[in-house]
Amino acid sequence: MDNVWVTPKLDTAISPFDRGLTYGDGLFATMRSHNGVILFLDTHFSRLQQGARRLGFYWHPDRQFLTKLTEVAKLNPNHCIKLLITKGVGGRGYASPNMSKPTSVLSVSTIPSHYAQWQRQGISLSVSPVQLATQPLLAGIKHLNRLEQVLIKSQPLAENADDWLVLDIHNRVIGASMANIFAVFGNNICTPSMSYAGISGVTRGKIIEQLLDMGFNVDVCNITLLDIANADAVFMSNSLLHVVDVLNIDQLPFTPWSKSEALRCELLKSDKNQ
CATH class of the missing domain: 3.20.10.10 (D-amino Acid Aminotransferase, subunit A, domain 2)
Structure with a gap:
């Protein structure tokens, strides 16, 4: 299994025009899996949603993404799971587009041994x-x-x-x-x-x-x-x-x-x- 997944379509690449890449327009959570689940997942989601609102966009995980997240946690029971959310693809310039679809990037890595x-x-x-x-x-x-x-x-x-x-x-x-x-x-x-x-x-x-x-x-x-x-x-x-x-x-x-x-x-x- 790959260690990185990108939505809206799982296992796709990030657009070079994504505002997270061009302007850092987004936020992320660093989470820990333990016994097959992610610790304090509800609180991580709540903080991501609050942060997204402060940055001027709406984010909510859909069912497909939640299924993938659950699967990743079960297959990687004691790992670092990073969830990165961007405002999505936008045009040239700092101003946000009127309508945008957030990008979610999920990655898994080992917890540093030290x-x-x-x-x-x-x-x-x-x-x-x-x-x-x-x-x-x-x-x-x-x-x-x-x-x-x-x-x-x-x-x-x-x-x-x-x-x-x-x-x-x-x-x-x-x-x-x-x-x-x-x-x-x-x-x-x-x-x-x-x-x-x-x-x-x-x-x-x-x-x-x-x-x-x-x-x-x-x-x-x-x-x-x-x-x-x-x-x-x-x-x-x-x-x-x-x-x-x-x-x-x-x-x-x-x-x-x-x-x-x-x-x-x-x-x-x-x-x-x-």
């Missing part, structure tokens, strides 16, 4: 020299314009660092290069606001819900490096990693959070599809 090691051992971050611009009209959406992340990843990491901690141009902490961040202060847990930059991850939202169920206070707010320095623990999350402890940020050490493994287990249990 992610399991990160979950067991934690990771080290270094503050990125590349900062994120602020744009509230796009903030929170996992849109296709990822050039900032490309620039971040193009910088050479220090030998003892695994990933970047990224700030915006106002020196507010946003997250890792590909994950959301949480800072633990006793029974209070803070995660950066995504009002001006960054991605509001599906797993981030599920973690917030789970932390509240576990009796923690959760605050979504602006966080600085000074705030992070005073935290008891720091962890990060995305759909493939779930929960990973941050052991240090440059020369600043942190103790792994005692609740990380319990939170990771509760996340898997909380998905109603399991």
Whole structure:
């Protein structure tokens, strides 16, 4: 079986005039299959639909696409499944066509082998020299314009660092290069606001819900490096990693959070599809 499928007709090529290719006019979801189903699929769909509306188009998966997605998840039980949605084929120029048919691109890949090691051992971050611009009209959406992340990843990491901690141009902490961040202060847990930059991850939202169920206070707010320095623990999350402890940020050490493994287990249990 091929690893990429494109709609409206499955197994077809992407048009060179597709707005996702020409302008980055679209969005995507990175999902994880587990035990033959995709974790938090309903929430991923909801976020895609909300993001599409913010970008000015309507998207809804049809029955044929849902059948293919179900088949892919069953055949690839522990993989990364990426769903990319574009506004479809459009004419020349930035203005969107009056009528367009969205393009959906489904792809499957293996989960990076070092992610399991990160979950067991934690990771080290270094503050990125590349900062994120602020744009509230796009903030929170996992849109296709990822050039900032490309620039971040193009910088050479220090030998003892695994990933970047990224700030915006106002020196507010946003997250890792590909994950959301949480800072633990006793029974209070803070995660950066995504009002001006960054991605509001599906797993981030599920973690917030789970932390509240576990009796923690959760605050979504602006966080600085000074705030992070005073935290008891720091962890990060995305759909493939779930929960990973941050052991240090440059020369600043942190103790792994005692609740990380319990939170990771509760996340898997909380998905109603399991």
